[in-house]
Every structure is written in structure tokens, then in C-alpha cells.
Amino acid sequence: MALLASQWASQSGWEIIAVVLALAYVWLAARQNIWCWPCALVSTAIYSWLFWEHTLPLQTVLNVYYLGMAVYGWWHWRALANNDNDNGEKEVTTRPLAYHLVAVVTLLLISILLAGVLRPYFNAQFLYVDALVTVFSLFTTYLVTQKVLENWLYWIVINMLAAWLYWQSGLLLTAVLFLGYFGFAVYGYIKWRGSYLNQSPSPYAA
Secondary structure, eight states, rough: OHHHHHHTTTTTTHHHHHHHHHHHHHHHHHHHHOTTTHHHHHHHHHHHHHHHHTTTHHHHHHHHHHHHHHHHHHHHHHHHHHHSSSSSSSOEEEEEEEEHHHHHHHHHHHHHHHHHHHHHTTTTTHHHHHHHHHHHHHHHHHHHHTTTTTTHHHHHHHHHHHHHHHHHOOOOHHHHHHHHHHHHHHHHHHHHHHHTTTTTOOOOOO
């Protein structure tokens, strides 16, 4: 309890702002609302600085990547809406199981190699978890921009790992945020799956 109180007292105002905007992002994304991307842009800009201050180098890189993906996501979702010739429900796509199996194995190998390469340069106790969260998040964020249904299943696992990582690093609010993300990921999957099932049958998106 004393540790919890100590960590709470150490939270910065910037982290609170980042958490609020991150919650707004995931809630809006689950509802397929394009305004999720501006929320992501500001939140990740703050987190880029916070993670660097807490010696999480890969999380810093990840959030710089998120900045670019927020811009791309805004542009791509607008393009999807403008190109939609039906009722706005053909935007959610899916991928076959073989695609995801290859992706998971490849991302695991990349994560292990990346952490191994960085070990001599960073005195980070949780570098391998940092690498796993970073590499899988890079891939999964791209799936979100493409409106691939299974992105939410990836986030369920990523968010649990990230919550543990941030708690261990002293970022209490962010750890709690990612525990909340677990519920949002389930909600997002249900919402997007409903949209997908209501669409006209179509082949897997490229």
C-alpha cells in the first residue's frame, strides 16, 4: 500500500493528460471515429518524452512511430470513407490464420534479436519485455490503420504485458491505463466484429 501511495504521488500532470487522451483514442477507435487519431497524436508526443525520462528506450521509439501513424491513420481512414460506395460498413477487414501465425513467429524472433542487440547499450532491467511490447505494437498499430479486425486480439495480450512493464517502471497511471485497455480491446473487438459481420461478403483485404 505504501508503494502504491508513493507511486501515485510521483505521477506528473503530463502523464495524467497523456492517459486521458489515450483513453479517448482507444474509445473513439473502437467506435471507428476518425477523431481517435488527433487524440493519439498528442498523447504519444507526451509519452515519447515520459518514456525517455524513465529509461524505456524502445517505448520512446514506439511512441515516435505512433506520431507518424496517427497522421497516417487520419489520412487512411478519410480515404476509406471517401472511397466507400455502399453504407460505410465495408471498412473492417480480416486476415487468415496463416497470416497471423507467420506474423507472430516473425515478431517474436525480431523482439528477441532486438533486445539482444540493445543489451550492451542500455541498462534496462526489462529490455526483453520492452522489445516484445514495442515490436508487436508497431505491427498491431498498422493493423488498426488498415481496419483489420484481429488487431484487437493482439492488443489484449500487448496491453497486459505493457501494464506489467509500466508498473515495474514506476508509471502507475500508465499501468492502470493499460489494464483498462484490456477491457477496451475486448469492447473494440466486439464492435468491429459486429460491423464486419453486417458487411457484404468480401475477400481478404490486401
